[in-house]
Amino acid sequence: MRTKNMETGEDDLCKNNWGSASILDYEMAREDEEEEPNLHVFKASSSCQDNNNNGGQASVDFLQGVKAQAWDPRTMLCNLSFMEHKIHELQGLVHLILGRNGQLQDEQRQLVTADLTSIIIQLISTAGSLLPSVKHHNMSTTAPGSAFHEMKNEDDAEEGENLPPGSYEIKQLEKEEILAPHTNFCTICGKGFKRDANLRMHMRGHGDEYKTPAALAKPTKETVPGSEQMLVKRYSCPFPGCKRNKDHKKFQPLKTILCVKNHYKRTHCDKSFTCSRCHTKKFSVIADLKTHEKHCGKNKWLCSCGTTFSRKDKLFGHIALFQGHTPAIPLEETKPSAAASSQRGSSGCGNNNNNAGMVSFNLGSATNANQETSQPCFMDGKISFEESFSPLSSDTCNFGGFPRSIFDDSFQMLISSACGCSPINGGDGSVSDTSV
């Protein structure tokens, strides 16, 4: 085992070498599922060993003339020490296998394979996290100082937290890793865990050595001795062209791994979870689904523009703010006419559907008006009045024109059923016959 001090020097280089190499490999290997990363890791580690004689110099020409700079040695060191630790774990596992005289049964083989896989995945993740920093260097100019300035200009538009570029370290996880259900794996049995704390709890079952306070302590706090302040970690989304991708012009880093996961799932994945209540809303993050289901159906305050609110005062604040927006009457009492009016109220924001509905409605009433006013003698006109009145009801029943974006199918169904248009006063219908 090397000493910590020795590592510092090496790791700078290792990181650079390996990092720049991995970029290229990664670009090619992105499509490959299982095997490629495996190879690539070993390649990286080998290149690391190759260059371990060089000093702490930053500008070393490596692959294809790309100049890499060691502008962030401490973080690199930390990452590499973590990787080294992992490799040692792998070694331990192989020793274990050797101790069994290579007589592996199928079950054991499977176990070992699982162990290996887990370690490999860990390695990939670490390697992936090294990528952004390296890539950044490649993008920036040769001189370390000027790089700093350019970065600043680039990130001017960054909103939220205003970390000066370079004051944080950028990691980029890969798609597979982001989507993996577990991030922490037991080195002994290979069981996966979402949280490392859970893994540590699990590890206690594997022997007394895992029960020491040191083993149970939170590992993230282990920093390189001598480095007082760690650089803040920020994450990049692996999706090219995404604003959260470090190559984006107005790159906005993500704060935590969890942010990366949620962001990636929300923006770049299929929304596979459907709300069991409304059967309309879809989510890619299960937590989002649960949050929605908690409030689904409670968003009963509608605006004519289609926005829904869970609170009435929010709706009224919205309406007070925008010209032409009207409260949309809740569906349980929506009568056709009201719906028509609210539909018309939403002139500013109607889609095609909406406008069509509007036009037909207007035409209907306008033509009626012409008919009626052009007929001078209307004395005998009970029938003609009925005629003139009936288009209204047919008009108002025509609710295909309701903006689909606002009101989903169930709502439309309700409207069409409400088009029966019950009179205001309950007892009328029965009475109309008897009235003289």
Place this chain on the structure above:
Amino acid sequence: MKKAKQIQHMISKPFDLLSEELVFIILDLVAQNPSDLKSFSLTCKWFYQVEARHRRSLKPLRAEYLPRILTRYRNTADLDLSFCPRVTDYALSVVGCLSGPTLRSVDLSRSFSFSAAGLLRLAVKCVSLVEIDLSNATEMRDAAAAVVAEAKSLERLKLGRCKKLTDMGIGCIAVGCRKLKRVSLKWCVGVGDLGVGLLAVKCKDIRSLDLSYLPITGKCLHDVLKLQHLEELLLQGCFGVDDDSLKSLTHHCNSLKNLDASSCQNLTQRGLTSLLSGAGCLERLDLAHSSSVISLDFASSLNKVSSALQSIRLDGCAVTCDGLKAIGTLCISLREVSLSKCVTVTDEGLSCLVMKLKDLRKLDITCCRKLTGVSITQVASSCPLLVSLKMESCSLVSRDAFWLIGHKCRLLEELDFTDNEIDDEGLKSISSCRSLSSLKLGICLNITDRGLSYIGMGCSNLRELDLYRSVGITDVGISSIAQGCCHLETINISYCKDITDKSLVSLSKCSMLQTFESRGCPHITCQGLAAIAVRCKRLSKLDLKKCPFINDSGLLTLAHFSQGLKQISVSETGVTDVGLVSLANIGCLQNIAAVNTRGLSPSGVAAALVGCGGLRKVKLHASLRSLLPSSLINHMEARGCSFLWKDYNNHNNSNTLQAELDPKYWKLQLEEDIEL
């Protein structure tokens, strides 16, 4: 030959010489009396057409005739449908089609059975609709309100008692009708802060806002008081408006002239101070039935508004002497003060209040029972411009004080001396008030015919006279009134037991008579009634309850002559089915009370009910409820008629009438009841 023919033609159609403008002027003069207008339009075809063209306002009796009426009157601008209980969507559609462009105001406050569809028709067709009254549409929901919002030019909107409306509906109206100037939301108990707030944000032109009995807090008042043109704000019975919600209120609503904060139980001096802080030009303030004591401290909250304040109402408040004194010195421009039912008002308080109020025009001290002649003397001497004085049940006031009132306040127009000690000398002094138009002398047991004859001689402008239970009055007094007061419109001679037909015959000279109440006058017969029916063409309200000699022949004359009758009570009279059914001849009859009328049979009542098309309220004995077919009752209710079933324990009718007629006995009974 040709010339002769022309002349012949001219003679045969003499009105052709009249210009249309002249006829319009004549029509304006005739329009005072509907029956005159009717006979005018029946003169000739041309007059008929001109009258139809000239008429702007309509008040139809039946919604069924709307198509014909509106075809005839094409220029209708104001349509009052308050006589039509049942206005269907079809009727509204007719209105929209026939007088859509000209219609400016519609009153649907007493109608029902229309829905959102009909309103939509109205709102879309009547492009220049400025005013709509939808009060009492208790079944109206937000959907209908959203339809009202289609009437973009609406300026005046009344939605009183639309209990099912919510903030959403009001929100639609606020967004749709941006020109609203006067809005009444009284009793819209579903509307809260949000709806009112949005109304204030969206409709900047609002002048008058009635928020009485709404479950609002002070929150929306922040927005409301930002309205630039707000002149009138009514917050009667808004229990949610409290001091805390008004704490942060700062406003400069200098346009506010009228503020009604009566019955706001949770509003005390602190909240009122912030409410009044920016209303420097307030003229009328109503604080009736407020929970706080009108003390010196309270009066100090009026500091900001004292300069312009002209009218203050403190009805039913706990008023202290100091408080009244402070108001009197602070608000010297007061013209109207109402202290009705302030039982704590003392002579000293009232005297201090009116001392400096030289401009006082109206004073209401009804039921301030502690007051005596001292303060009334002070009122009379310091307020020479007094126009209205209401002092019902101030029974400690001495007779001399009334003499002084008549002597000092010559401009009096309205006097309420009900249940007072006024005597003939007082009346003699009051008769010098030439412009007196309303005089209430109910339960004034000291007045006689002599006093009334002074009034008859002096007050030729008298319109309203109340002699309820003033038992000293006989035919002589009434005839002197009828002689001198030819403009009399309302008279109440209930329980004046000595009144006979002679009084009625003399009263029939008052051709303007509209309301005649002769309840419990045992000597009145059908002959007297006939005289009134024949000569008082404008008769609209008639109370004949407990007049045992009134029978069918009286009602038959009424049915023939009093076509304007709207309300009649024939309870405990000799009326039978024949009389009641004959009432169906009166088209605009709305209210009938016929309780304990022995000659009535269920079938007769049923026939009368079906016959009277415009009935709104019928008061019948509870026993008839089971005897009338339920389908008939349902039918009547659907036509907009409501029933009141009265169940008096009818023990020994004649004796109770005798007892009621004895004023001493009646008063004793009343006081016992009050004490209970």
